[in-house]
Amino acid sequence: xxxxxxxxxxxxxxxxxxxxxxxxxxxxxxxxxxxxxxxxxxxxxxxxxxxxxxxxxxxxxxxxxxxxxxxxxxxxxxxxxxxxxxxxxxxxxxxxxxxxxxxxxxxxxxxxxxxxxxxxxxxxxxxxxxxxxxxxxxxxxxxxxxxxxxxxxxxxxxxxxxxxxxxxxxxxxxxxxxxxxxxxxxxxxxxxxxxxxxxxxxxxxxxxx
Amino acid sequence: xxxxxxxxxxxxxxxxxxxxxxxxxxxxxxxxxxxxxxxxxxxxxxxxxxxxxxxxxxxxxxxxxxxxxxxxxxxxxxxxxxxxxxxxxxxxxxxxxxxxxxxxxxxxxxxxxxxxxxxxxxxxxxxxxxxxxxxxxxxxxxxxxxxxxxxxxxxxxxxxxxxxxxxxxxxxxxxxxxxxxxxxxxxxxxxxxxxxxxxxxxxxxxxxx
DNA sequence: CATATGATAGTAATCAGTTACTATCTTTTT
DNA sequence: AAAAAGATAGTAACTGATTACTATCATATG
Numbered sequence: 001x002x003x004x005x006x007x008x009x010x011x012x013x014x015x016x017x018x019x020x021x022x023x024x025x026x027x028x029x030x031x032x033x034x035x036x037x038x039x040x041x042x043x044x045x046x047x048x049x050x051x052x053x054x055x056x057x058x059x060x061x062x063x064x065x066x067x068x069x070x071x072x073x074x075x076x077x078x079x080x081x082x083x084x085x086x087x088x089x090x091x092x093x094x095x096x097x098x099x100x101x102x103x104x105x106x107x108x109x110x111x112x113x114x115x116x117x118x119x120x121x122x123x124x125x126x127x128x129x130x131x132x133x134x135x136x137x138x139x140x141x142x143x144x145x146x147x148x149x150x151x152x153x154x155x156x157x158x159x160x161x162x163x164x165x166x167x168x169x170x171x172x173x174x175x176x177x178x179x180x181x182x183x184x185x186x187x188x189x190x191x192x193x194x195x196x197x198x199x200x201x202x203x204x205x206x207x208x209x
Numbered sequence: 210x211x212x213x214x215x216x217x218x219x220x221x222x223x224x225x226x227x228x229x230x231x232x233x234x235x236x237x238x239x240x241x242x243x244x245x246x247x248x249x250x251x252x253x254x255x256x257x258x259x260x261x262x263x264x265x266x267x268x269x270x271x272x273x274x275x276x277x278x279x280x281x282x283x284x285x286x287x288x289x290x291x292x293x294x295x296x297x298x299x300x301x302x303x304x305x306x307x308x309x310x311x312x313x314x315x316x317x318x319x320x321x322x323x324x325x326x327x328x329x330x331x332x333x334x335x336x337x338x339x340x341x342x343x344x345x346x347x348x349x350x351x352x353x354x355x356x357x358x359x360x361x362x363x364x365x366x367x368x369x370x371x372x373x374x375x376x377x378x379x380x381x382x383x384x385x386x387x388x389x390x391x392x393x394x395x396x397x398x399x400x401x402x403x404x405x406x407x408x409x410x411x412x413x414x415x416x417x418x
Numbered sequence: 419c420a421t422a423t424g425a426t427a428g429t430a431a432t433c434a435g436t437t438a439c440t441a442t443c444t445t446t447t448t
Numbered sequence: 449a450a451a452a453a454g455a456t457a458g459t460a461a462c463t464g465a466t467t468a469c470t471a472t473c474a475t476a477t478g
Contacts, residue, residue: 008423008476029327032241036468048470049424057468109325115386116318118238131386159399162383166400169382170375177324177340190368191375198407217442217457245434258458260435 015053017043018060019067026064026106031113036060058121065114065126068107073133075100086145087199090138091192094168098188101172102181108172131165138164142199151199160199167195224262226252227269228276235315240322245269267330274323274335277316282342284309295354296408299347300401303377307397310381311390317381340374347373351408360408369408376404 009017021043025034036057040047054060079096080089101108114127138161145151171191175184218226230252234243245266249256263269288305289298310317323336347370354360380400384393 011422014423030241030322030325032239035466037466046425047468048426051469052423112321112382113239116239128386156399156403159396159403162380162396163376163400163403166376166379166383167372169379170377171371173321173378173382174371174375177337187368187371190365191372194365194368194372194407195403196407197410198403198405201406201410219443220456223457244432246432255459256434257436257460261457266434 011053015063018050018053019063022060022064023067023104023106023110026109026113027104028106031106031110058123061110061114061121061123062126064110065123065130068104068110069126069130071104072097072100072107072130076134085150086141086148087150087196090141090145090164091189091196094164094192095188097168098171098184101175102185105176105181108169109176112173135161135165152201155199163195163198167191220262224272227259227262228272231269231273232276232313232315232319235318235322236313237315240315240319267332270319270323270330270332271335273319274332274339277313277319278335278339280313281306281309281316281339285343294359295350295357296359296405299350299354299373300398300405302347303373303401304397306377307380307393310384311394314385314390317378318385321378321382344370344374361410364408372404372407376400 018039021039022034025038025042029038036050037047039060040050050060054063076093076096079092083089083092111127111130114121114123115131117124139157142151142155142157142160146153146155146157171184171188175181227248230248231243234247234251238247245259246256248269249259259269263272285302285305288301292298292301320336320339323330323332324340326333348366351360351364351366351369355362355364355366380393380397384390
């Protein structure tokens with residue numbers, strides 16, 4: 001017997017519910033089309049009440065981006081924790097990232113939408129910081145894989161990092177387009193397999209001849 | 210002494226100019242935020258005048274998607290024409306696609322934006338047809354590469370196709386985010402190199418042991 | 419009672435699309 | 449070829465709907 005309507009939530013919890021409502025909505029509609037009225041309706045509240053908990057709409061988006069950054073990184077860190085082999089850790093991160101998106105399709109849509117916006121909003125700054133942190137972590141893993149001899153010393157690290165992130169973005173984008181998140185989960189390991197082979201056998205520009 | 214303002218263009222040319230204006234604007238702002246007023250202003254026209262040439266806004270977007278589909282496929286076909294080796298053809302397509310995006314950053318933004326929209330608009334249908342055509346062409350190339358012995362017979366064709374498209378989407382997405390299209394052009398061949406190595410050495414699931 | 423939370427009912431700005439009128443180009447008629 | 453007529457293209461001002469945001473009043477909680 002869950003209450004359809006939770007009344008008079010404490011402020012912090014109401015803010016959390018708001019963020020979840022936005023992530024939820026972003027999975028169903030274009031983030032740019034999400035109005036404060038739509039958010040309020042989705043959480044069974046009146047539109048004006050939202051502004052008792054957030055000073056303006058931008059603050060809501062900022063909170064959402066913070067939620068995405070925190071939860072995504074937490075999930076990725078957890079998946080790779082305790083794995084010694086860098087390539088195995090990367091594989092775990094890859095799968096964890098894809099699984100996170102499958103659970104929260106609205107999250108990448110908020111990210112992409114925010115990052116592509118022209119204006120340098122606080123939300124965009126958060127999104128950029130997330131991306132930078134992600135890329136740095138990957139580069140470290142690839143470098144240590146080189147040191148451990150798991151990857152060839154002449155591997156193009158930058159291209160490998162770009163391709164890892166790009167592969168996920170591409171997978172996610174295609175899943176968002178088709179609307180089939182489950183399929184992405186099964187294709188992801190097969191795609192990562194090709195990526196991994198590419199790293200392991202990469203010769204920079206002139207294969208010895 | 211170019212005229213700042215071309216007056217009273219014939220209808221068809223005015224429609225072409227409109228499409229170009231939209232692609233141009235989409236490179237600078239979120240496609241969803243492009244208003245008819247913004248389009249008109251960008252082409253030095255009044256907002257109402259647009260509706261003399263298009264019945265509604267959706268028709269404008271439809272024309273834009275048609276433009277993207279036609280020009281992108283033409284450029285890709287041209288780049289691969291006359292190349293016998295499938296892998297070389299794929300490499301040419303890859304580079305041509307990236308170059309097209311560098312020339313028209315608004316094009317992929319329109320595509321992604323349209324494909325992610327919930328409503329099944331005519332513009333979305335065009336975008337989906339473009340993607341399907343693209344994927345089919347790739348699958349054909351990969352299959353013929355197998356037959357010619359350029360790629361291993363046990364390569365996961367579906368994953369290879371998804372990864373090709375995903376790699377481009379990921380590259381483009383990162384370029385859109387950073388706003389640096391020139392860099393994408395230089396990174397693209399290095400990224401494709403890793404992709405190609407992945408295909409050439411891929412063993413499906415159980416590397417013989 | 420005091421305060422936090424919510425509802426109701428607004429505001430000014432902006433959106434796609436329409437209307438009435440005017441300018442410009444093309445064709446026909448003389 | 450000159451002028452009138454018709455068609456096409458553009459302008460300016462508007463409409464109703466929707467937006468983010470606010471002011472005021474009501475209620476629930478501790």
